[in-house]
Amino acid sequence: MTAQTSDEQRPALSGPFGYGDRVQLTGPKGRLNTITLVPGGEFHSHRGMIRHEELIGLPDGSVVRNTHDEEYLALRPLLADFVMSMPRGAAIVYPKDAAQILSLADIFPGALVVEAGVGSGALSLHLLRAVGTDGELRSFERREEFAEIARANVAAFAGAAPANWSVTVGDLQEALPATCEAGTVDRIVLDMLAPWECVGAAADALKPGGVILCYVATVTQLSRVAEELRRSGCFTHPQANETMVRGWHVEGLAVRPDHRMVAHTGFLITARRLAPGAVLPERKRRASKSEYNDEDVAAWTPDVLDGPAGEAAEDSREWTPESIGQWSKSDKALRKKVRDARRLAAERGADEA
Structure with missing residues (x-):
């Protein structure tokens, strides 16, 4: 259940400091x-x-x-400051990527947005601010510990669990059809290990013209999800990019780039839902060295295609956080992060219900 966030419960975003801020x-x-x-x-x-x-x-x-x-x-910390200092169960979506997600996915006030997985709630906070009080965010997370941390972090920032936000613990492929009617969702944002597994469910849930955006860490994931979007026949040609932010030192005549920068954090890949029955026109372009065929795709992502390539998939490496270089916390560390997040919410007088 979600709790209504009243003006009395919500920590002030401006004005004189008060207890709970x-x-x-x-x-x-x-x-x-x-x-x-x-x-x-x-x-x-x-x-x-x-x-x-x-x-x-x-x-x-x-x-x-x-x-x-x-x-x-x-x-007062800005939203970007808050998400960088709040308790984390999973790696967060950095503010530079969250800003791009809001723009590339065209998150608008009043939209119905689906997010999976919720992680520590960093992206959820940005999405909730973008959809406004008239919109709705439905988040999905496979791990209960991550969902608890996210609930506490969002409640700590907002003062209570927003009435237009829900967190469902479970597999998106199974939970999404039971939660959202087909063709009713405006935007879907997938921040998960294997988003290609959810392309079919996302296609069913999205409105025609709706946007799917996937946030992935490695080029192997990027290629895999792009080919699945193409193979599904339900989406426009996917577009991919990454965002790098370099700060500058500006003092008097000493104007130069900072020695450190926030470089690669992840790739963003987007596509739009085609109308039911629509067939995407083939792109007309001159032959080049970038041309490819099914054999090329199978060599790079053997589990995309049926037939001999599919047989190779049985022997392929299982997709795990460790296999793509992501560090995961132990159960003991996660329990501590849950306690930290709940303590932060309690200090701010927040209601997580």
Whole structure:
């Protein structure tokens, strides 16, 4: 069940600080410390302390001093700041990719959006903000631990579980038809290990013209999902890209790129649902070295095609997080992240129900 988020429950996004607000304190050396204001709380560093009560009532962007007279800048974290500091059960979708997802998938206010898997809830928060109160987000997750962390993180940010958001634990292929009527979903976003397994279910759920977007980590996954989208005959030609963000150091005449950058995090591949019975026209282009046939596809992704290639699939390597280089947390670590997320939600007075 989901709980209604009232104005009284929702943490303020602007205005004077109050108990339950998340506050980002930036110290003299630029180090960020994110805290939740609670009655009687204190923020300690090795060079002094700030009582939470000293921040209550101050406007956003205030400067406060600790007991050693060091200055700290106090600001509410932006959504991007929040998702980067919240408890994580699974790797999150970085803000740079979340922004691209909202644009490429054309997430609009009032849309019915399906998301799988929910991970730690980072993308869910961006999608909920984009669909607005008139839209709806239906999230699906295979692992109960990840779903619990996501519920707590979203509740911590919003003040309660949004009324227009649901999280279903289960396999998307089985749960989606039982949750969404065929041809009713505006957008589907798949952030999962093997999104090609869900292309058929997604095609049934999407409206004609609806968008499917898949977020994958490796080129092998990218190729596999692209060929499945083509093979299904239900979608337009897929388009793929990645986003790299490089910051710049700008101080006086010292203007240069930062030494570090957020480079590859994942690939985004999108396609649009064709009308039932429509056949996508073949692209007319001159022959080139990029031409390929079924044998080429089978050599790269042997489980895409039927026949001899399908036989090779039985011996192919199983798709696991480890096989594509993704690090996964142990059950013990996940239980700790669940406790951390619930504690954060409790500090903000959030209702996870």
